[in-house]
Amino acid sequence: MKSHKQIKDWGLGLTTPLIIAGPCSAETPEQIEQICKEMKEENMVPQLFRAGIWKPRTRPGSFEGIGEEGLKWMEIVRHNLNIPITVEVGNAAHAELALKHNVDVIWVGARTTVNPFAVQEIAEALRGSDVPVMVKNPMNPDLDLWVGALERMHAVGLDKLAAIHRGFSDAYDKRFRNKPNWSMPIHLKRVWKGMEVINDPSHIAGRRDGILEISQRAMNFGLDGLMIETHHNPDKAWSDAKQQVTPKALKEILTAIDFKEPLEAMAPDEKLQDLRRAVDHLDDQLLDILQERFAVIDQIGAHKREHHLTVFQSDRWKDVMESRTKKGVDKHLSEKFMKELLYCIHEESVKRQEKQLREAEALKK
Numbered sequence: 001m002k003s004h005k006q007i008k009d010w011g012l013g014l015t016t017p018l019i020i021a022g023p024c025s026a027e028t029p030e031q032i033e034q035i036c037k038e039m040k041e042e043n044m045v046p047q048l049f050r051a052g053i054w055k056p057r058t059r060p061g062s063f064e065g066i067g068e069e070g071l072k073w074m075e076i077v078r079h080n081l082n083i084p085i086t087v088e089v090g091n092a093a094h095a096e097l098a099l100k101h102n103v104d105v106i107w108v109g110a111r112t113t114v115n116p117f118a119v120q121e122i123a124e125a126l127r128g129s130d131v132p133v134m135v136k137n138p139m140n141p142d143l144d145l146w147v148g149a150l151e152r153m154h155a156v157g158l159d160k161l162a163a164i165h166r167g168f169s170d171a172y173d174k175r176f177r178n179k180p181n182w183s184m185p186i187h188l189k190r191v192w193k194g195m196e197v198i199n200d201p202s203h204i205a206g207r208r209d210g211i212l213e214i215s216q217r218a219m220n221f222g223l224d225g226l227m228i229e230t231h232h233n234p235d236k237a238w239s240d241a242k243q244q245v246t247p248k249a250l251k252e253i254l255t256a257i258d259f260k261e262p263l264e265a266m267a268p269d270e271k272l273q274d275l276r277r278a279v280d281h282l283d284d285q286l287l288d289i290l291q292e293r294f295a296v297i298d299q300i301g302a303h304k305r306e307h308h309l310t311v312f313q314s315d316r317w318k319d320v321m322e323s324r325t326k327k328g329v330d331k332h333l334s335e336k337f338m339k340e341l342l343y344c345i346h347e348e349s350v351k352r353q354e355k356q357l358r359e360a361e362a363l364k365k
Contacts, residue, residue, distance in 0.1 A: 012132055012160060012161075012162050012196050014196055014224050014225065017219065017224060017225045017226065017259055018047055018048065018196075018198060018224060018225030018226075019046040019047055019048070019225060019226055019228070019254065020046055020047070020048040020049075020050050020086065020198065020225065020226065020227040020228070021039075021044075021046040021048075021049065021050065021227075021228050021229075021230040021247075021250055022035065022046070022049045022050035022051045022077075022229070022230055023035060023050075023051050023052070023229060023230065023231045023237065023244065024052055024055075024202075024229045024231070024237060024238075024239045024240040024243075024244055025051065025052040025053075025055055025063065025065060025066070025237070025238055025239045025240075026051040026052065026053055026065075026066055026070035026073055026074070027066070027237075027238050028073075029073045029076060031231075031232065032051070032073050032074070032076045032077060033076055033080070034232040035230065035231065035232045035247065036076060036077055036080035036081050037080070037232075038232050038246065038247040038248070039081065039230075039247045040080065040081065041247075042247045042248050042250075042251045043251070044247050044248075044250055044251040044254070045081050045083060046083065046230075047083065047084075048083065048084055048085070048086050048104075048105060049074075049077045049081065049083055049084070049085050049086070050085075050086050050087070050107075050227060050229075051070070051074065051077075051085070051087060052065055052087070052088055052239070053065050053066060053067065053068075053070040053071055053087045053088070053094075054067065054087075054088065054089070054090055054094055055239055056090055056109060056111045056112070062239075063238045063239055068097050068101075071087070071097060071098070071101040071103070072101070074087070074101070074103070084104030084105060085103055085104050085105070086103065086104065086105035086106065086107055086134070087103050087106065087107070088106075088107050088108070088109045089106055089107075089108065089112075089122060090108075090109060090111070090112045090118070091112075091118060091121060091122065092121040092122055092124065092125040093125075094122075095122045095125040095126055096125050098131075099125075099126070099129055099131065103131070104131070104132070105131065105132045105133070105134065106126070106131055106132070106133050106134070107133070107134040107135070107136060107164060108122060108133065108134070108135045108136060108149060109136050110136040110137060110138055110139045110166055110203075111139065113135055113136055113137065113138040113139075113145065113146065113149045114138040114139055114140065114142075114145060116145075116148060116149070116152070119135075119148075119149045119152050119153075120152050123152045123153050123155070123156045123158070124156060126153070126156065126158060127156040127157060127158075128157070129158075130158075130160065131158070131160070132160035132161070132162070133153050133158055133160065133161055133162075134161075134162045134163065134164050134198065135149045135150050135153065135161070135162075135163055135164065136163075136164040136165075136166050136200070137163065137164070137165055137166060137167075137168065137184065137185070138168075139168060139169045139178075140168060140169060141168040141181050141184055143184055143187060143188060143191075146163065146184075146188060147188065147191065147192065150163065150192070150195075161195075162195070162196040162197070162198060162224070163185070163188055163195055163196070163197045163198070164197070164198045164199075164200055164227060165180070165184070165185040165197050165198070165199050165200060165204075165218070165223065166178060166200035166203040166204060166227075167179055167180050167181070167200070167203055167204035168180075168181050168184070176204055176205060176206060176210075177203060177204065177205060177206020177207075177243070178203050178204050178206070179204075180204050180214065180217070182217070182221055185197045185199070185221070185223060186221060186222075189222070196224040196225070197223045197224055198223065198224055198225040198226065198227055199214070199215065199218035199223045199225070199226050199227070200226075200227045200228075201214035201215045201218065201226060201227075201228060202227070202228055202229040202240070202243045202244065203243070205243060206242065206243050207242050207243055208234065208242065208243055208244065208245045208249065211228060211243070211245060211253055212253045212256055212257070215228070215253060215257055216256075216257050216258065219257055219258065219259050219260050220260060222260065226254075228245065228250055228253065229243055229244040229245070230244060230245055230246070230247055230250050231244040231245075231246070232246060232247070233246075234246060290345075293345075294348070294349070294352060297349045297352055297353065298352060298353075298356070300353065301352060301353035301356040301357075302356065304353060304357075305356055305357055305360050311350055311353045311354050311357065312350060317346065320342065320346070321339070321342055324338065324342055325338040325339055325342065328341075
């Protein structure tokens with residue numbers, strides 16, 4: 001993956017968490033008017049107002065957005081709240097219409113990010129403009145695909161870029177509508193230094209009662225803002241009714257969040273430095289122990305080779321997994337972590353032993 005550490009003078013320039021709010025879909029002018037009215041009444045005006053104009057739906061026959069007519073209604077937001085607006089575009093024609101109607105910020109949705117051809121066409125349609133662009137993660141957990149979409153925007157001269165973390169499809173984990181996979185946005189910020197990542201707790205949770213928890217975790221992980229779907233009457237919304245909140249509920253959520261000060265904005269104090277040095281020392285010890293363990297594994301491999309034994313022995317592997325996992329859980333380590341750790345160690349052990357066998361067979365020829 002390409003390094004972006006040298007890229008300068010880009011991004012949204014956020015100094016505080018960015019709050020984006022508004023309905024999943026623009027439905028009627030009256031709906032937009034009422035949401036703005038309640039936001040003002042609750043003193044909960046976001047920095048950026050969102051609304052879906054085109055809605056990519058899984059199956060035909062579902063509400064797929066109002067289309068260009070809805071862009072005209074966004075003037076209601078500018079008139080009532082005096083804040084910028086953002087809409088999703090799914091193709092080059094959408095992007096051209098968004099520019100025509102002076103949309104302040106454009107975002108590329110997850111279903112579009114998975115298609116590099118569509119992303120490139122949108123980028124070409126935006127070439128020569130200075131509109132900020134936010135790119136949602138692809139539906140599958142593919143970091144290169146996410147970064148690639150941002151690279152395509154940057155390649156046509158767009159330098160006001162941000163990412164949106166909306167979670168990833170997972171057929172098995174039913175706790176979320178889209179599994180957060182927190183390591184992905186964190187790794188994106190690490191790979192592309194300075195990248196601002198906005199969290200979308202509405203699409204991760206899939207239900208309004210999970211938004212606060214997801215939002216707090218996003219802030220704990222150092223993400224740069226929140227995009228929360230907000231509707232004056234969520235239960236009657238034309239799309240994604242279960243995950244939208246009222247302006248009043250939005251205020252309650254944001255009031256309850258403990259917003260963290262990013263460490264990048266300050267010099268770590270001496271205690272934190274001492275603790276980090278302690279972790280560094282422990283990491284060195286872990287590496288030394290792993291080196292010793294694999295040295296023993298190499299001896300086991302040599303013994304198996306001499307006695308014509310197979311590399312993998314299921315009974316031994318089952319015993320190691322069960323006993324070590326239990327010991328880890330007893331030491332307050334999660335079962336999931338223990339199993340993933342043991343799988344990684346076991347995979348490396350098998351590779352080393354199998355390599356010994358291949359080398360021995362090569363010498364016989």
